[in-house]
Amino acid sequence: MEYVDNSQKRNLIWIALLVIVATVIPFAISSFWLRIVTGVLMWIGLAQSWNILAGYMGYVSFGHGAFFGLGAYVTAIAMSLGVHFIISALIAGVFTAAFAAIIGYPTLRLQGAYFAIATWAFAEAIRQIVLVLPFTGGAYGMRLPPMLNENFFYYMMLLTIIGTVAIAYYLMHKAKFGLKVKAIREEEIAANVLGLDVTRIKISVFALSAFFPGILGGIYAYWITYIHPDSVLAPVIADQMVVMTMLGGLGTIAGPIIGAVVLFMGNRLLWVFWGDTSFYLVLVGLAVALVILFLPSGLVSLVPRLGKKDKPKVDDQPNSSVTEHTK
Amino acid sequence: MKFKTKWTIMVVVLLSLSLLLSGCGGPKQSDDGKNAEAERDYFKVGVITSLSGASVYGGNVTRRGYDLWAETVNAQGGIEIGDKQYKVEMVYADAASDPATGADAVERMVTTDEVDFLFGPYTSGVTLGVAPILEKYKVPMITGSAESPLIWKQKFKYTFGSIPAVDLTGSAPVSTLVNEVEGGAKTIAVIGVNDAFSKATAEAFKANAEQLGLEVVKYDIVPEGTDFTPLVGAIKELNPDVLAVGGHEQTHMEVIKAAKSLGFMPKAFLMHYGITTPDFINNLGTASEYVFGGAVWTSDLEYSDELWGSTKEYVEAAEARWGNMPDYTEAASAATGEVYAAALAEIGAVPPLSEEEREQLVDALENIKVDTFYGPIDFANEGDWYHNNVGLQPLTIQLQNGEQKIVGPSDVKVADPIYPVPGWEER
Numbered sequence: 001m002e003y004v005d006n007s008q009k010r011n012l013i014w015i016a017l018l019v020i021v022a023t024v025i026p027f028a029i030s031s032f033w034l035r036i037v038t039g040v041l042m043w044i045g046l047a048q049s050w051n052i053l054a055g056y057m058g059y060v061s062f063g064h065g066a067f068f069g070l071g072a073y074v075t076a077i078a079m080s081l082g083v084h085f086i087i088s089a090l091i092a093g094v095f096t097a098a099f100a101a102i103i104g105y106p107t108l109r110l111q112g113a114y115f116a117i118a119t120w121a122f123a124e125a126i127r128q129i130v131l132v133l134p135f136t137g138g139a140y141g142m143r144l145p146p147m148l149n150e151n152f153f154y155y156m157m158l159l160t161i162i163g164t165v166a167i168a169y170y171l172m173h174k175a176k177f178g179l180k181v182k183a184i185r186e187e188e189i190a191a192n193v194l195g196l197d198v199t200r201i202k203i204s205v206f207a208l209s210a211f212f213p214g215i216l217g218g219i220y221a222y223w224i225t226y227i228h229p230d231s232v233l234a235p236v237i238a239d240q241m242v243v244m245t246m247l248g249g250l251g252t253i254a255g256p257i258i259g260a261v262v263l264f265m266g267n268r269l270l271w272v273f274w275g276d277t278s279f280y281l282v283l284v285g286l287a288v289a290l291v292i293l294f295l296p297s298g299l300v301s302l303v304p305r306l307g308k309k310d311k312p313k314v315d316d317q318p319n320s321s322v323t324e325h326t327k
Numbered sequence: 328m329k330f331k332t333k334w335t336i337m338v339v340v341l342l343s344l345s346l347l348l349s350g351c352g353g354p355k356q357s358d359d360g361k362n363a364e365a366e367r368d369y370f371k372v373g374v375i376t377s378l379s380g381a382s383v384y385g386g387n388v389t390r391r392g393y394d395l396w397a398e399t400v401n402a403q404g405g406i407e408i409g410d411k412q413y414k415v416e417m418v419y420a421d422a423a424s425d426p427a428t429g430a431d432a433v434e435r436m437v438t439t440d441e442v443d444f445l446f447g448p449y450t451s452g453v454t455l456g457v458a459p460i461l462e463k464y465k466v467p468m469i470t471g472s473a474e475s476p477l478i479w480k481q482k483f484k485y486t487f488g489s490i491p492a493v494d495l496t497g498s499a500p501v502s503t504l505v506n507e508v509e510g511g512a513k514t515i516a517v518i519g520v521n522d523a524f525s526k527a528t529a530e531a532f533k534a535n536a537e538q539l540g541l542e543v544v545k546y547d548i549v550p551e552g553t554d555f556t557p558l559v560g561a562i563k564e565l566n567p568d569v570l571a572v573g574g575h576e577q578t579h580m581e582v583i584k585a586a587k588s589l590g591f592m593p594k595a596f597l598m599h600y601g602i603t604t605p606d607f608i609n610n611l612g613t614a615s616e617y618v619f620g621g622a623v624w625t626s627d628l629e630y631s632d633e634l635w636g637s638t639k640e641y642v643e644a645a646e647a648r649w650g651n652m653p654d655y656t657e658a659a660s661a662a663t664g665e666v667y668a669a670a671l672a673e674i675g676a677v678p679p680l681s682e683e684e685r686e687q688l689v690d691a692l693e694n695i696k697v698d699t700f701y702g703p704i705d706f707a708n709e710g711d712w713y714h715n716n717v718g719l720q721p722l723t724i725q726l727q728n729g730e731q732k733i734v735g736p737s738d739v740k741v742a743d744p745i746y747p748v749p750g751w752e753e754r
Binding site: 035138139220225 | 379425431438452475481522523527
């Protein structure tokens with residue numbers, strides 16, 4: 001019992017340390033690097049959101065970028081009507097979650113490749129609709145009033161990401177809800193037979209995984225000040241969420257964080273040093289290929305403690321070593 | 328054992344973090360930078376454009392223009408300020424055709440590289456993404472490419488553009504077809520692809536047509552990748568005098584092919600950017616003949632300037648350096664440097680530029696009118712085209728015998744417009 005307490009204490013120290021470092025970062029680094037770190041945070045949130053759906057429930061979506069784009073547009077439209085940014089971003093999150101619930105009702109009946117294609121098609125439909133709607137600026141995009149304060153956006157991203165990671169950790173690793181979700185991933189029919197309300201759980205998870213990208217899209221829109229279907233509704237956004245999560249490790253809390261940090265940071269570092277040619281893109285591609293080839297469970301498998309899968313502790317035994325199971 | 332591993336990880340993480348923090352430029356580093364900066368005797372010029380991503384082709388076109396200017400200026404000893412010459416050093420960053428990446432790049436160029444001024448992006452989207460950051464740091468940028476009218480309506484103080492927005496250039500060809508040809512066009516159909524540039528072009532054609540009393544029989548904005556055959560078929564039934572298209576070269580080729588396959592020949596095709604590219608002419612052969620377009624610059628114009636001498640000499644230099652004929656974007660990018668040089672000479676500012684000098688540079692750019700091989704560059708100081716170049720005359724061009732000929736307005740034309748154009752079988 002005492003050992004568990006110590007371990008928890010150490011975890012707390014760890015988290016406290018991270019929070020302190022995260023809080024002082026804006027005062028320690030230049031505005032350029034702060035932008036990069038803000039970008040890293042955004043991608044951690046996006047990858048983690050995708051992981052909630054794909055990693056824990058086993059539903060691979062290739063249209064998750066649409067929620068990011070919708071969030072950006074909802075925020076931009078709300079702000080153009082005079083709504084405060086924070087309220088606008090929250091509206092965006094609620095809107096994308098509700099939207100996901102509606103979209104999820106028919107599409108979550110599909111599985112595997114069919115679900116992936118349906119979500120991809122849904123994202124493309126959203127992109128085309130935004131291109132023709134009168135109040136989204138269509139092909140001209142939308143501009144938001146600039147607020148040129150890098151620290152503000154850093155802390156907004158940080159808060160959202162802490163929320164995303166904490167909720168994902170609590171729901172998927174601590175709460176009973178996580179067990180139900182993982183039951184669906186492992187064997188959906190069995191979960192249904194056991195009496196789980198599978199449809200409701202699936203829709204809740206889908207809505208949750210769309211809530212954070214909605215808010216992040218809103219912060220992005222206000223931060224970059226200009227949004228266009230090609231920048232916030234591009235298929236590459238969903239692709240990056242997928243690649244980051246796979247690179248870091250699917251179905252773990254640390255995986256998407258590591259994946260996002262490594263991929264986005266790596267990309268930007270190579271871009272800084274070899275940015276006058278596009279050779280850095282070849283290096284990024286090569287690095288991703290190598291990891292997938294030699295570390296199929298992601299970078300997280302390099303650190304066994306972080307890489308352990310998400311099985312919640314069902315007993316209170318000290319030292320209950322959780323076996324690492326790969327799919 | 329477990330405990331030890333944890334501590335190892337923690338130490339590694341902390342070490343990496345401290346490395347990150349120290350490597351990313353604390354106050355000490357920038358102090359050193361300042362000393363080196365004070366001795367700099369050349370201009371540091373940032374180039375932010377699309378070196379990868381969807382717009383890499385266009386990005387390289389702008390880069391060729393900017394580079395040729397830098398190479399030519401340096402070969403002649405540098406920008407002359409007072410009685411001394413100062414060379415230029417180009418610093419590049421890839422905007423990856425993405426506004427967020429462009430914004431990161433500009434932040435770095437301004438804060439880390441401490442560039443004196445910037446050459447801007449190929450796309451309008453990236454331009455809109457980076458402009459607010461330049462407002463924050465008060466560093467001027469001139470883009471030699473972005474053509475969306477939206478940019479200039481935002482009234483960014485530090486952003487300028489040497490290519491007139493597309494809604495400024497669409498008027499000439501419509502006016503030529505209505506007023507300067509025998510029989511004058513009476514009806515027009517306008518189609519455009521739903522991207523910013525193409526849509527703005529189509530809107531400009533439509534607005535000018537309506538203003539000049541043409542009857543617009545059809546106006547359609549279609550998604551990218553549309554099959555044009557049914558659309559052109561429907562337009563054939565309406566039989567307009569002119570079919571105007573807002574798009575890029577691929578769209579133009581597809582529309583012409585669809586019209587040819589349906590045997591539809593209006594009295595004139597009117598297009599814009601893209602019809603002057605080698606691809607358009609090579610791909611379509613004789614079908615590309617007689618197509619009308621709008622432009623502000625062609626290689627057979629006769630302007631003169633101090634750097635190259637004349638338009639002809641610039642074209643020869645560009646062909647010798649890059650192996651192909653420069654288009655108007657490449658030319659505008661090359662001319663952009665001449666405006667900076669003239670403005671810097673006027674205010675007598677030497678590198679490195681202080682914030683005050685950059686402010687003076689912006690004032691000078693606002694008021695200067697520079698004659699270049701590309702034509703006069705004169706930035707507007709008010710209205711919907713704020714800081715866009717309004718010095719150029721929009722031209723009507725027509726492809727005749729595989730060459731782009733200026734056929735309007737009548738006071739500058741080098742050839743007569745051919746209208747109505749010969750049918751498909753008569754070529």
